[in-house]
Structure formats: structure tokens, C-alpha cells
Amino acid sequence: MTGHSSAIGPGLRIVASRRLQTPVCYYEDEADRRLVTVVGTWPIGASSYYAQLREIIADRAAQGAAVHYERDLACPPEDEERATADEGRVLEQLARAVILQDRRAGEIGGWVDRRRGLQPSDGWHGHDVRASELVRLAGLSEMQPVAEGACRRMAWPDGAWWGPPRYRLAVVGAARRAARRRFGGRRLPGEHHPALLGYRAGPAIDALNAGTDLVLVWDVEVLPTLCPELARNCWRSRICPRCAVA
Numbered sequence: 001m002t003g004h005s006s007a008i009g010p011g012l013r014i015v016a017s018r019r020l021q022t023p024v025c026y027y028e029d030e031a032d033r034r035l036v037t038v039v040g041t042w043p044i045g046a047s048s049y050y051a052q053l054r055e056i057i058a059d060r061a062a063q064g065a066a067v068h069y070e071r072d073l074a075c076p077p078e079d080e081e082r083a084t085a086d087e088g089r090v091l092e093q094l095a096r097a098v099i100l101q102d103r104r105a106g107e108i109g110g111w112v113d114r115r116r117g118l119q120p121s122d123g124w125h126g127h128d129v130r131a132s133e134l135v136r137l138a139g140l141s142e143m144q145p146v147a148e149g150a151c152r153r154m155a156w157p158d159g160a161w162w163g164p165p166r167y168r169l170a171v172v173g174a175a176r177r178a179a180r181r182r183f184g185g186r187r188l189p190g191e192h193h194p195a196l197l198g199y200r201a202g203p204a205i206d207a208l209n210a211g212t213d214l215v216l217v218w219d220v221e222v223l224p225t226l227c228p229e230l231a232r233n234c235w236r237s238r239i240c241p242r243c244a245v246a
Contacts, residue, residue: 020045020175020245022220024056025227027235035213036235037065038204038227040220043072043114044105044171045245050117052243053217058121060215067124068207069217070200072115073098079132087135093147094131100154107164118217127203137195197225205229 022040029036037060039053061067075095080088105113120126135143153170156163204216204226218226231237 020172021242022245023223023240023242024053025223025240026238027227027230028238030234030236034211035065036208036230037213037215038223038230039215039217040223041114041118041217042175042220042245044101044111045114045117046110047112047117048110049243049245050112050114053118056243057215057217060213061121061123063213065213065215066207066210067121067215067217068204069118069120069124069126070204070219070222071126071128072113073131073134074128075131079130083132083135086140087132090135090140090144090147091131093151094134094143097147097150097154100151104154104163104167108168109164125207129200133199134196137199138193142193197222201226201229208233 020042022042023038024040025038027036027038028034037056039057041053042049057067073094075091075098080091080095083091101113102115105111105116153167156166200219200222204218204222207214207216208230216226227237
């Protein structure tokens, strides 16, 4: 596909204004030749997209690499019980958005959400992203619009013909905003919040101390924080192919 393309560092790329691509970045330790494969993922996409990612991950795991991955948003009930009334309402909305995404993704032909498309294999090391921690770090003013907007985009009446195409457009719109931020685009609430990105990238950076080859499977929005950290610690980038989301 030809046309305009844009990207944020090693992150999401838009081709011809609508096709989404995510990167697979390879980093080599210049001292001991360890290899780290960073697999960027998008939360919803074609089944074939996740199958392609699984093939890449399985190939590296078969060569002895340890696989660490970022779990999708966790909203345990006990976190709501400990929250203030306002925090509890935001956490409840975030939990509803997780359920709705799983349900609505299947209404778009050939699409699935990441939970279904990229289910972990035995031996993978999962790292939680807790909704309560996102609210604590970013604050209610940042996370409340995120929660409300996510639910609103997916809350169409069952059977409504206009729901799935509208949701598809919302997914592409979120990707376009991510690409524009590289060029000074306005940051919406919750998007690329520095504290949130630092929290989410932390477990991947900690895994670098394992002393083995690694596969780091992380949401693509975290990669512009994670990949520069690898470069700063003398990890040399080798190649960066891209996988089409849909």
C-alpha cells in the first residue's frame, strides 16, 4: 500500500492514512551479544495480525529467549473497594470498557481483541497493568475522560448496524492521534502521560537484568519510552520490520 506514512519513533505507524502497523525491534547487547526482541502490540486487530506476532515470539522462545509481556488492564474488585467514591466510579468504568472491548471486537469482521488474539503460552512472564495505579499516577482529571470515552465508543445498542464501523473509525482515529503527537499534536487526557508510560515500561526495563535473551511484548504506546532506554544502555538496534494490524 502506498501513500503518506508517519510514526512515533519505534511506535505505531499509519500507512496511506488508515493502515496501522506495529514494529518488531531487535536490540543486541554490545558487551555479551544478548538479543532483546521488542514486540509492539495494538489492543485490537485482525486475527492474522496476532498470529503473525505469535509466530515471531514462538520462534525466539524456541531459541531460548525468555518471554515477558504486558498484561491488559487489570481491574480487580478489591481495588474498587479500597478506592474513594470518585476513584471507584472511574475504576468501574475502566472495568466495563475491558469487557466491552472483548465483546465489540468480535463484531468487526475478522477482528479480535488482544486478550483473545495473543493469549500467553506456558512459561511466559506476565506483568500487570492495574487500573488503580493508573488512576493514582495520572489523577482523576486525566483518567475520568479516558474511562468515559472508552465506554461511550463501545456502548451501541446490540444489533445496531452503525456500531461496528463507527468503532473501527474510532480505533483508526486513536492511531492517527498517536502518530500526530510526534509532530507536536495535542495530547488528550491519558494519552502518553509520562508517569503512566514510566510505570508501564518499568517491568520491561527490570527484565533486562535477567542475563538471557529476551522477548518483550508490550503495548506499542510504551515503546517510545522503552526503546530509547535500551539505546541509552548500549543496546544496539539491528532491524525493525513492521506487522500490519488490519
